[in-house]
Amino acid sequence: MIDRAALHEWRVIGAARPALPLLLTAGRLATPLRKVPKLGWVVADPVTARAILNDPAHFNLLGEGGVGHMWSQLLGDWVNEVFDGPGHHSLRSRTRDLFTEESATRLAERVVGPRLAEAGADLTAGRTVDVADLARVLVGRIVADLLHLRTPGTDAAYREIFATGEELATLAMNASTSTHLAPSALARGREIVARLTVNVPDAFRTAPPTTVLGRCRELGVEQLHAEGLSTLLMVAGTETAASAMARIVALLHDSGTQHRVLDDQDLIPEAVREGLRVTTPAAAIGRSVTADVTVAGRRLRAGERVLILTHAANNRAGGFSLDRGYLPEQRQLWFGAGRHLCLGAPLARAEIGGMLRMLTGPGRPWSIRGRRYRRRVLIPSYESLPVTLAPARLPALSGT
Numbered sequence: 001m002i003d004r005a006a007l008h009e010w011r012v013i014g015a016a017r018p019a020l021p022l023l024l025t026a027g028r029l030a031t032p033l034r035k036v037p038k039l040g041w042v043v044a045d046p047v048t049a050r051a052i053l054n055d056p057a058h059f060n061l062l063g064e065g066g067v068g069h070m071w072s073q074l075l076g077d078w079v080n081e082v083f084d085g086p087g088h089h090s091l092r093s094r095t096r097d098l099f100t101e102e103s104a105t106r107l108a109e110r111v112v113g114p115r116l117a118e119a120g121a122d123l124t125a126g127r128t129v130d131v132a133d134l135a136r137v138l139v140g141r142i143v144a145d146l147l148h149l150r151t152p153g154t155d156a157a158y159r160e161i162f163a164t165g166e167e168l169a170t171l172a173m174n175a176s177t178s179t180h181l182a183p184s185a186l187a188r189g190r191e192i193v194a195r196l197t198v199n200v201p202d203a204f205r206t207a208p209p210t211t212v213l214g215r216c217r218e219l220g221v222e223q224l225h226a227e228g229l230s231t232l233l234m235v236a237g238t239e240t241a242a243s244a245m246a247r248i249v250a251l252l253h254d255s256g257t258q259h260r261v262l263d264d265q266d267l268i269p270e271a272v273r274e275g276l277r278v279t280t281p282a283a284a285i286g287r288s289v290t291a292d293v294t295v296a297g298r299r300l301r302a303g304e305r306v307l308i309l310t311h312a313a314n315n316r317a318g319g320f321s322l323d324r325g326y327l328p329e330q331r332q333l334w335f336g337a338g339r340h341l342c343l344g345a346p347l348a349r350a351e352i353g354g355m356l357r358m359l360t361g362p363g364r365p366w367s368i369r370g371r372r373y374r375r376r377v378l379i380p381s382y383e384s385l386p387v388t389l390a391p392a393r394l395p396a397l398s399g400t
């Protein structure tokens with residue numbers, strides 16, 4: 001039988017980057033790890049992947065092949081200190097509680113709750129809602145809130161913020177072969193960063209501690225670092241979160257499991273976790289080898305690169321299933337591991353959970369009215385995913 005959920009997922013991935021399905025499928029053979037021309041060491045085994053991500057003495061993300069290498073060119077040399085140097089530990093210790101499950105839920109409810117309620121009312125009234133577009137608007141709202149951007153408050157304004165964040169992330173598009181930015185990309189990237197963070201210095205000084213920047217100040221984060229962190233939050237949490245929201249809505253529909261969540265909303269956290277495992281929006285993570293090391297019996301030399309195929313590693317366990325439960329090998333590899341484990345994970349979960357609660361709230365199944373995949377993007381995603389709810393059942397007439 002054709003696994004419709006898996007089929008659509010492969011189409012989403014292939015539209016983003018035509019070579020990616022091949023890399024992820026062939027990459028499954030890279031266990032525990034294999035050397036591939038042009039790519040370096042490729043890893044698709046979750047345990048080996050975690051061992052590398054947990055070994056900062058031999059791997060970092062500042063050298064050629066890691067995202068830090070790109071960010072240091074865009075944001076300045078201080079990134080080398082704060083992104084993976086000694087300052088990273090201090091920044092992460094200070095920001096450990098920046099997003100707890102509770103504060104992230106509060107943030108999501110405040111910032112995207114009203115827009116989700118509007119979408120829920122549209123669906124209940126029989127109107128179509130494009131959840132892929134809605135996801136981009138919601139993420140745009142979060143970014144505007146984190147960066148204290150002043151907006152007219154329209155969906156169009158938030159779509160534009162999303163698109164700008166996405167453009168910045170797309171500069172990393174070539175990161176699988178080289179993280180050296182061309183001068184034109186560097187100039188454009190700096191211009192975007194300056195535009196999006198224009199209010200950050202002011203907000204850092206004056207914003208109340210209920211905001212993320214105000215909280216950074218209270219936690220003793222330096223202003224320069226808070227500015228850089230804002231950019232990272234925006235880039236790391238833009239396409240990834242929007243991708244996950246729409247793809248998990250599609251997965252629940254295509255696998256038929258939406259009915260179980262409709263019957264029992266307590267399954268939403270499980271749907272979020274399992275959906276993140278299967279979609280793994282950040283399909284690969286790059287590292288460079290900083291000192292010779294032996295991993296799983298293979299000798300890796302300083303200066304070589306490692307490409308961790310997180311998508312392949314997470315999907316070794318099988319397709320989407322609400323009965324899968326916690327997988328100790330994968331843990332939450334979709335958010336990375338070790339010192340760079342996703343800082344915004346609780347916020348991402350709150351955003352996806354909010355979307356699923358909105359859809360399942362009325363207790364009626366949703367149908368997908370058409371779908372388009374995003375083409376040539378860094379993070380595989382839906383361009384559009386219009387959904388409608390089944391009509392409400394009329395109450396049975398008594399006495400007939």
Ligand code: HEM
Pocket residue numbers: 061067083092232233234236237238240241244280281282285286333334335336337339340341342343344345347348
């Ligand atoms: C479903 C959504 C998301 C996914 C799948 C995801 C995935 C990841 C992964 C895999 C990493 C590790 C990268 C590496 O080790 O090289 C990471 C790091 C990071 N993420 Fe997320 N992310 C998501 C949402 C967010 C959100 C919403 C935010 C904040 C608003 C965020 C902020 C960050 C930051 C700041 C880092 C860098 C942490 C560090 O280097 O110490 N992410 N994310």
